[in-house]
Amino acid sequence: MASLSHPLKPRFLSTPKPKLQTNKCPTKVRMSFQESGPSIAVVGVTGAVGQEFLSVLSDRDFPYRSLKLLASKRSAGKSISFQDRTLTVQELTADSFDDVDIALFSAGGSISKQFGPIAADKGAVVVDNSSAFRMVDGVPLVIPEVNPEAMAGIKIGNKKGALIANPNCSxxxxxxxxxxxxxxxxxxxxxxxxxxxxxxxxxxxxxxxxxxxxxxxxxxxxxxxxxxxxxxxxxxxxxxxxxxxxxxxxxxxxxxxxxxxxxxxxxxxxxxxxxxxxxxxxxxxxxxxxxxxxxxxxxxxxxxxxxxxxxxxxxxxxxxxxxxxxxxxxxxxxxxxxxxxxxxxxxxxxxxxxxxxxxxxxxxxxxxxxxxxx
Amino acid sequence: MASLSHPLKPRFLSTPKPKLQTNKCPTKVRMSFQESGPSIAVVGVTGAVGQEFLSVLSDRDFPYRSLKLLASKRSAGKSISFQDRTLTVQELTADSFDDVDIALFSAGGSISKQFGPIAADKGAVVVDNSSAFRMVDGVPLVIPEVNPEAMAGIKIGNKKGALIANPNCSxxxxxxxxxxxxxxxxxxxxxxxxxxxxxxxxxxxxxxxxxxxxxxxxxxxxxxxxxxxxxxxxxxxxxxxxxxxxxxxxxxxxxxxxxxxxxxxxxxxxxxxxxxxxxxxxxxxxxxxxxxxxxxxxxxxxxxxxxxxxxxxxxxxxxxxxxxxxxxxxxxxxxxxxxxxxxxxxxxxxxxxxxxxxxxxxxxxxxxxxxxxx
CATH class of the missing domain: 3.30.360.10 (Dihydrodipicolinate Reductase; domain 2)
Structure with missing residues (x-):
């Protein structure tokens, strides 16, 4: 099992799980592994953000019928525990996106530029965390609580996929x-x-x-x-x-x-x-x-x-x-x-x-x- | 010798002495102990700012014919090294300001409010680091590079002293x-x-x-x-x-x-x-x-x-x-x-x-x- 240690576990460097009273984020979905769920790929899964993607997917019981973990050749073959299964990291290639519905990209701008359009061409909806496509005309830049309407018409399961950009953290x-x-x-x-x-x-x-x-x-x-x-x-x-x-x-x-x-x-x-x-x-x-x-x-x-x-x-x-x-x-x-x-x-x-x-x-x-x- | 340790000595918590190329502050005076210099009092000398007052006076070779170190009763009697002499901290009282030309106050607002006017009445020019007098009409609030004209007419050696306020750090x-x-x-x-x-x-x-x-x-x-x-x-x-x-x-x-x-x-x-x-x-x-x-x-x-x-x-x-x-x-x-x-x-x-x-x-x-x- 590869060590994908997270630098933020010590108690007082950062605090654990949410306890604030709050209005829940509006789009929360309570599901997990489901035959009818989408097939997901996480690109850049061995990085800090990639690891957090898995954590958020799990916390939110995101529904999926398959989960593909993609990273560079160097990380291929590493094992990652997810929920109660052990998954193997695969090398990211042009063929990685056959039968992928949603691809979560967080492997840097150049990887997004190279593989994002390939994934979209194969029918995946790419949600890209890099700055590669944020300012590109026609690519929605979306905060779900703010402008969900920007991604109107984008669906999974279409023959033609799409690119959606995640804005900068600040x-x-x-x-x-x-x-x-x-x-x-x-x-x-x-x-x-x-x-x-x-x-x-x-x-x-x-x-x-x-x-x-x-x-x-x-x-x-x-x-x-x-x-x-x-x-x-x-x-x-x-x-x-x-x-x-x-x-x-x-x-x-x-x-x-x-x-x-x-x-x-x-x-x-x-x-x-x-x-x-x-x-x-x-x-x-x-x-x-x-x-x-x-x-x-x-x-x-x-x-x-x-x-x-x-x-x-x-x-x-x-x-x-x-x-x-x-x-x-x-x-x-x-x-x-x-x-x-x-x-x-x-x-x-x-x-x-x-x-x-x-x-x-x-x-x-x-x-x-x-x-x-x- | 009392321990007046300074929390900032470790090398990488803060850096030592100025090395920046810069325009020198305009009012620098190259002197030190002088018969003709003013008599100085430092009020609140055992605090962090009080200690830094001594350091700045020494660094700038501020001229003085006498230097009185004042603090609360609790600190009275402590010894402090200054230049090549050892000085004894005296208790701050209403009688502390006889024959003081310049009193540098940094002992908190309530001490300034109580003793600042007393010192000024005895003929001292009080430079007060607290917020006590900053917004009082008639008390100059001065940054020497910015508004030295605000303290026009204030002199040492007058029978009647004065209050001058040091602005807030920010x-x-x-x-x-x-x-x-x-x-x-x-x-x-x-x-x-x-x-x-x-x-x-x-x-x-x-x-x-x-x-x-x-x-x-x-x-x-x-x-x-x-x-x-x-x-x-x-x-x-x-x-x-x-x-x-x-x-x-x-x-x-x-x-x-x-x-x-x-x-x-x-x-x-x-x-x-x-x-x-x-x-x-x-x-x-x-x-x-x-x-x-x-x-x-x-x-x-x-x-x-x-x-x-x-x-x-x-x-x-x-x-x-x-x-x-x-x-x-x-x-x-x-x-x-x-x-x-x-x-x-x-x-x-x-x-x-x-x-x-x-x-x-x-x-x-x-x-x-x-x-x-x-």
Whole structure:
């Protein structure tokens, strides 16, 4: 049995299973192995996100008649336990997608670019976690609670499959909270500053943060393999390449993906993306400008009934969303909801949002997309 | 000799002495013990900031003819080494300020409220690091690089002393970078999200962050004395009390102090203040709106010549300001300077600012104020 150890098991590095009271995500389906279920493939199954895909599929009793685990040649032959069976990892090839209904891709952009269209040609609906197709015209970019209508007409079992893109983690987490308010009062401008966890850079980055922290506490020089600088007890601008306009790619994803998901080319977004020494949940400080007035009490009530969102906004005890509290949880938490004192006439709000980067920021959202296909 | 150990000595928790190439702070004075120098008192000398006061006075060869170390009754009698002498801590009383020219206060707001006016009545110029007098009419709130004119007319050696307030750390660090741009293009609105270090909550908070981190890595429950929740590998809304408008006190300090320091009651500011697991330097994501157009190249050139500011803005190698790089340093670092894509016609900029909370955020700024008196 291959070791596919998860760096996040220690109790206080991240918290276990969801316990927040919340509105359930709307598309949950209670099933598991079923003759009538779809055949599923998970591409990139040995990575951190691939492993979490299996965990989410199992947690949500996702129905399937077959489950194919795909990875690079190097990982082929490894065994993975799933529910009460042991499955063998197969090498990803052009022939992997015969008789696959839904293919969950998380093996990086270049693998998606190469094999996504092949899978779709063979009739699979590809839910791709990379950025490869997000901004491609005709490829729906979907958060199930936000814009399920974007994937209207896409079905499994067609001869011709389809590509659906999973948005970037920071975009998903921000829009889970911003969209219900946008629907009510129309967001015209959004200023976002992120506090992003190690998990966004993969399991190796999480391991490095832990290793470095141990080293620093022992007075040793920190091992810097994944990032060029010390991460323990530090923070830095997101490691994505910086573009000609001075924004990094992570930031421009938030700008562009928001426009596509909201189908609103006029919404103004700016973002500053920062990596902080936290394991697996992102936080975001979000300043909103609205076309119509929206007071904070109405906003709070809207968010309390928003699917997949939980409000943590206790001013008396100073209890608000924090990454550790949402780690390993499905819901996006929102708090610090307040009328922006820098804007006139109830046209602005500030809020603070936290969500698990690996779950709602990636795998859960993709699995929810797959659930919409059932 | 009392143990006044400093929690920040380990090499990789924070970095040693300044090595950044920079414009020197403008008021530096190269002197030390001098018959003609002022007599100095440091109030709250046994605290983390009090200790850093001594370090900054020594580093800057601040001239003095006598140095009085004051603290609570409990600390009276302790010995402290300063330069090549051993000084004894004296109990702070109403009689402590006879023949004191400059009193540097950092013993909390209630001590400042009680003893600050007494010291001023006896002829001392009080430079107070607490929030006690910051918003009091007639008390200058000063960042020497920003508004030295606010303390015009205040001199040492007068029969009647004066109170001068040191701004809040987050305000100082933000305005060091924002003011040179404000002078050029007039800031009309500023949206700030902070990434604040443990040091702002005192030495005990820094110790707790280190202790908790060790505990978490050993799989033990974290000790939560200073903060109500786990700080290691986590972040949370600033611990300051939340006011009726939903902002916490730390955030409203940024809003109000900016107006007073810029002497501009119309400038709009909103802030979200977050505590991150970093030891002693704050970071801030700052979005600016200007009355007049200001392009990013001009902004960068302005900041390159701004006193006490260093520009770290290397897009190619993704090198930007980070807390660890400015820890124990005098300069505020600024980078990620870019035209805001969410604003029209060069009327907006984003930037990321880092500064040592204990130094420029507190002690250095106060000592620079004292230097203006010489």
């Amino acid at each position: 975009t998903i987490i921000c829009l889970m909270a911003a969209t219900p308010l946008h629907r009510h009062a129309k967001v015209t401008r959004m200023v976002v500053s992120t506090y992003q966890a190690a998990s966004g850079a993969g399991a190796a980055a999480m391991h490095e943060l832990e290793l470095q922290t141990r080293e620093v506490l022992e007075g040793k020089p920190p091992t810097c393999n994944i990032f060029k600088q010390q991460y323990a007890f530090n923070l830095f601008s997101h490691n994505a390449p910086v573009l000609e306009n001075g924004y990094n790619e992570e930031e421009m994803k938030m700008v562009k993906e928001t426009r596509k998901i909201w189908n609103d080319m006029n919404v103004k977004v700016t973002a500053t993306c920062i990596r902080v020494p936290v394991m697996r949940a992102h936080a975001e400080s979000v300043n909103l400008q609205f076309e119509k007035p929206l007071d904070e009490d109405t906003a709070r009530e809207i968010l309390k009934t928003a699917p997949g969102v939980v409000v943590i906004d206790d001013r008396t005890s100073n209890r608000f969303p924090a990454p550790l509290e949402v780690s390993n949880k499905d819901e996006v938490a929102v708090g610090r909801i307040r009328q922006d004192v820098s804007q006139e006439g109830n046209h602005g709000l500030d809020m603070f949002v936290c969500g698990d980067q690996v779950r709602k920021g990636a795998t859960l959202n993709a699995v929810q997309i797959a659930e919409l296909l059932l | 305000t100082i660090i933000c305005l060091m970078a924002a003011t040179p741009l404000h002078r050029h293009a007039k800031v009309t609105r500023m949206v700030v999200s902070t990434y604040q270090a443990a040091s702002g909550a005192g030495a005990a908070a820094m110790h707790e962050l280190e202790l908790q981190t060790r505990e978490v890595l050993e799989g033990k429950p974290p000790t939560c004395n200073i903060f109500k929740q786990q700080y290691a590998f986590n972040l949370f809304s600033h611990n300051a009390p939340v006011l009726e408008n939903g902002y916490n006190e730390e955030e409203m300090k940024m809003v109000k102090e900016t107006r007073k320091i810029w002497n501009d009651m119309n400038v709009k500011v909103t802030a979200t203040c977050i505590r991150v697991p970093v030891m002693r330097a704050h970071a801030e994501s700052v979005n600016l709106q200007f009355e007049k157009p200001l392009d990013e190249d001009t902004a960068r050139e302005i900041l390159k010549t701004a006193p006490g500011v260093v520009v770290i803005d290397d897009r190619t190698s993704n090198r930007f300001p980070a807390p660890l790089e400015v820890s124990n340093k005098d300069e505020v670092a600024v980078g990620r300077i870019r035209q805001d894509v969410s604003q029209e016609g060069n009327h907006g900029l984003d930037m990321f600012v880092c500064g040592d909370q204990v130094r420029k955020g507190a002690t250095l700024n106060a000592v620079q104020i004292a230097e203006l008196l010489l």
